[in-house]
Amino acid sequence: MDVYCCTQCVDFLNQQVASCLARPRNSINVFTRRLGGAFGNKIVRSAQTATICALCAHKVGRPVRLCLDMETGMHMFRGRLPYLL
Structure with a gap:
């Protein structure tokens, strides 16, 4: 499965989607564009909507x-x- 998402933590998103679908992590491909800061919102919170x-x-x-x-x-x-800190 290919997942396109604005995230700063591709590995975490891959893990979340694979876990939700009960599939191996290597069957989930996560693609993201180069992006800047988002005040922490694109680190893990974007994984919620992408997983849904x-x-x-x-x-x-x-x-x-x-x-x-x-x-x-x-x-x-x-x-x-x-x-x-």
Whole structure:
């Protein structure tokens, strides 16, 4: 399965999707474009929506696309992740 997602943590997304679908990690290909900072929102929080889309695509047997506008994305994934020194 090919997964296209704006994420800064490709390995984590691969692990989450493979776990959700009960498939080996090497059967999940994650593609992302080069991207900048997102105040922590694209590290692990993007994996939630990508995993939901992957599950839906697996169930219906067709590609699934989810596009959030800025307001919805900020509402769903508000705030920064905790930062510890």
